[in-house]
Amino acid sequence: xxxxxxxxxxxxxxxxxxxxxxxxxxxxxxxxxxxxxxxxxxxxxxxxxxxxxxxxxxxxxxxxxxxxxxxxxxxxxxxxxxxxxxxxxxxxxxxxxxxxxxxxxxx
Amino acid sequence: xxxxxxxxxxxxxxxxxxxxxxxxxxxxxxxxxxxxxxxxxxxxxxxxxxxxxxxxxxxxxxxxxxxxxxxxxxxxxxxxxxxxxxxxxxxxxxxxxxxxxxxxxxxxxxxxxxxxxxxxxxxxxxxxxxxxxxxxxxxxxxxxxxxxxxxxxxxxxxxxxxxxxxxxxxxxxxxxxxxxxxxxxxxxxxxxxxxxxxxxxxxxxxxxxxxxxxxxxxxxxxxxxxxxxxxxxxxxxxxxxxxxxxxxxxxxxxxxxxxxxxxxxxxxxxxxxxxxxxxxxxxxxxxxxxxxxxxxxxxxxxxxxxxxxxxxxxxxxxxxxxxxxxxxxxxxxxxxxxxxxxxxxxxxxxxxxxxxxxxxxxxxxxxxxxxxxxxxxxxxxxxxxxxxxxxxxxxxxxxxxxxxxxxxxxxxxxxx
Numbered sequence: 001x002x003x004x005x006x007x008x009x010x011x012x013x014x015x016x017x018x019x020x021x022x023x024x025x026x027x028x029x030x031x032x033x034x035x036x037x038x039x040x041x042x043x044x045x046x047x048x049x050x051x052x053x054x055x056x057x058x059x060x061x062x063x064x065x066x067x068x069x070x071x072x073x074x075x076x077x078x079x080x081x082x083x084x085x086x087x088x089x090x091x092x093x094x095x096x097x098x099x100x101x102x103x104x105x106x107x
Numbered sequence: 108x109x110x111x112x113x114x115x116x117x118x119x120x121x122x123x124x125x126x127x128x129x130x131x132x133x134x135x136x137x138x139x140x141x142x143x144x145x146x147x148x149x150x151x152x153x154x155x156x157x158x159x160x161x162x163x164x165x166x167x168x169x170x171x172x173x174x175x176x177x178x179x180x181x182x183x184x185x186x187x188x189x190x191x192x193x194x195x196x197x198x199x200x201x202x203x204x205x206x207x208x209x210x211x212x213x214x215x216x217x218x219x220x221x222x223x224x225x226x227x228x229x230x231x232x233x234x235x236x237x238x239x240x241x242x243x244x245x246x247x248x249x250x251x252x253x254x255x256x257x258x259x260x261x262x263x264x265x266x267x268x269x270x271x272x273x274x275x276x277x278x279x280x281x282x283x284x285x286x287x288x289x290x291x292x293x294x295x296x297x298x299x300x301x302x303x304x305x306x307x308x309x310x311x312x313x314x315x316x317x318x319x320x321x322x323x324x325x326x327x328x329x330x331x332x333x334x335x336x337x338x339x340x341x342x343x344x345x346x347x348x349x350x351x352x353x354x355x356x357x358x359x360x361x362x363x364x365x366x367x368x369x370x371x372x373x374x375x376x377x378x379x380x381x382x383x384x385x386x387x388x389x390x391x392x393x394x395x396x397x398x399x400x401x402x403x404x405x406x407x408x409x410x411x412x413x414x415x416x417x418x419x420x421x422x423x424x425x426x427x428x429x430x431x432x433x434x435x436x437x438x439x440x441x442x443x444x445x446x447x448x449x450x451x452x453x454x455x456x457x458x459x460x461x462x463x464x465x466x467x468x469x470x471x472x473x474x475x476x477x478x479x480x481x482x483x484x485x486x487x488x489x490x491x492x493x494x495x496x497x498x499x500x501x502x503x504x505x506x507x508x509x510x511x512x513x514x515x516x517x518x519x520x521x522x523x
Contacts, residue, residue, distance in 0.1 A: 001417060002408070016418050020407035022362070039508040043360030043451040047349035049411045072363075072409045 002075065007082045009062040021055030024067045025087060025106070049073050051096055051103055053088055056080075069096060108304040110215050130296060131175075131303035136310050139336030140168045142490060143328060144343055145315050145351060147171035149180040149291075150468055150475065151343035152298035152309075153483020154490065156214075159305040161484070162491035167307040168337075169299075170330060172314040172347075176295025179345050182413075182445035183476040184368050184390060184402040186381055188225045188286035190253045192241050195501040196454060196515050197248045202498060203481025207289060210480060216297030218289045219395070223380055225286030226261060228430075230275040230386040238281035256282045267377050267433045274429060275387055288381060288392055288400075294479060318355040324463035325355070340465045341490050346411065346446030348469035357461045359469065360451040360507045364405040366473050367415035369442035373397030377433065387426030399434060401427060405447060405473060415444040447472050451507055453516030457485050457499040466490050467504065 002015040011017075023045050029037040046052070052072045057065050067085070069078040069092050078099070079092040088106055096103055109115060109128055119126050142158060144151045147169045158164045171177075189201035211218050229235045238255060245253035258270045261280045270277035299309055310332075317329035318340065327336035342351045346363045373396050383390040388404045403423030406416050420442060428435045450456060450470035455478070457468045468486040471478060485498035495503065501513060 015416055023409075035508045039360070040358075043507040044358045045349070045360065045362050047359075047362045047409060049347070049350055049363075052409055054408065070408075073411045075410070075412055075414075 004068050005080050006058040007066050007080050008064045011061055017060045019057045019059040024053040024055045130300040131309055134308040136335050141166040142339040143337040144169045144341040146344040147175045148178050149294055149479035150482045153479050154486040155302045155307055156298050157483045157487035165305045169309045170313050171311045174311050175299050179445040180295045184400050185288040185291045187477040188283050190283045192244050193513050197250050199481045199498050201250050203478045206480035214297035214301045218293045218297050220289040222285050222287040224284045225381040227281040228384040229278045235278050253283050256280055264380055267431050269432050325465040339490050343468045345448050348448050355462045355465050361448045363446050365410040365415040365444045366405045366447045367444045368402040369439050370398040370400050371437045372440050389423040389427040413444045452512035452514055454513035455502055456504045457502040458504040
């Protein structure tokens with residue numbers, strides 16, 4: 001059972017209360033972009049076996065979108081943070097680096 | 108290789124069953140091969156098998172990280188059908204179904220193919236319209252014997268089903284009498300035995316750790332047992348396709364999710380068709396041992412642990428108990444998960460890649476078992492000729508850039 005703490009309302013929500021929203025920090029492309037850029041934005045996914053940043057919605061709680069750092073190989077959660085950011089906060093990056101010394105970074 | 112037959116059983120019975128050979132060899136890897144397939148699951152082994160059978164390419168190695176057939180091939184609910192909506196899906200799944208029909212004879216190995224018939228229940232008016240459309244599409248595609256049947260006929264075929272609802276009344280079903288099940292392990296074992304007999308090397312417990320290329324052409328793979336050279340490389344690794352693609356230097360429109368299945372304790376025969384219910388997202392059949400084999404939906408988040416979330420099991424069983432009240436007190440025996448590779452349009456990829464002489468077969472998502480022989484047939488053609496044949500052409504990985512989706516997920520309403 002996956003438990004994530006909603007950074008807005010502080011509730012430790014279990015999975016049935018949340019809805020997953022896929023990879024976070026995607027670079028978005030709009031009208032006038034090339035087919036390759038659209039493909040990268042719409043479909044090409046990192047799908048890492050390890051540290052992954054993803055979007056979640058506290059669907060049956062406050063209803064807001066937030067972001068989480070999680071390991072897809074062990075289901076370990078490194079932390080959650082509000083969605084109003086373009087990159088993961090430094091404290092979460094430090095936490096991941098401490099636990100996964102050979103992690104190659106989020107980009 | 109000694110053939111399996113009734114005479115072989117009689118012969119071995121006379122000498123205390125001491126003459127049975129190992130079904131496949133456990134060879135030491137050679138320095139190089141004409142073709143290497145990564146992944147000894149059903150699709151990888153079928154690719155190797157048809158490379159040998161259809162194109163005479165037998166200097167082939169199949170490299171497997173774990174043990175043969177230990178991934179999704181050994182973890183699925185063994186459903187086989189070909190009643191798809193889109194032309195290219197119907198073509199490849201029906202090719203697979205036709206090959207399954209003779210696979211036991213072909214391989215001289217009993218894969219226990221059981222064309223017991225398959226029902227896809229319509230429980231909403233949208234599904235009724237959708238399935239009637241599939242019936243007409245299948246008629247035009249030449250997929251034989253897909254028919255629409257009403258609730259009374261459903262009840263006749265599956266007496267244990269409650270068709271009255273109230274929550275999910277059964278309004279009819281899409282019926283494919285040719286559909287059914289097969290023994291999943293036997294499919295992998297039979298293919299492995301046939302490949303080994305053709306002189307191919309099945310190298311288990313060997314992990315591919317890198318792909319080596321020169322001037323944009325693949326030259327071999329780094330493995331946990333050293334470098335192995337090859338002229339052509341086929342990546343057929345389901346859940347780990349993204350990792351292998353990264354080694355080969357490209358990115359896929361694929362995400363890996365956990366899909367679970369479970370079986371009940373064995374009970375007396377009570378259901379002799381396969382039933383799928385997409386609205387409530389559960390499917391059920393009864394194995395030859397008497398266990399009810401049950402599957403449901405995938406989890407929504409990326410996961411490589413082969414463990415799924417418990418609430419999915421609860422949801423699946425809640426729906427199935429309403430549809431089959433008789434199972435409400437049956438105990439569940441085992442539950443497990445597999446890592447499925449889902450593409451953006453929920454249809455597979457059989458394609459050339461940006462790396463020369465490197466080919467990929469992935470993205471079968473939640474419904475790969477039924478496609479094994481057809482997928483192997485198409486992938487072998489692609490690897491042997493270097494260009495996709497008619498079965499594989501539309502499943503190329505560039506369709507996402509072009510917007511040429513094969514939108515079965517919309518046709519089925521769920522992943523399929």
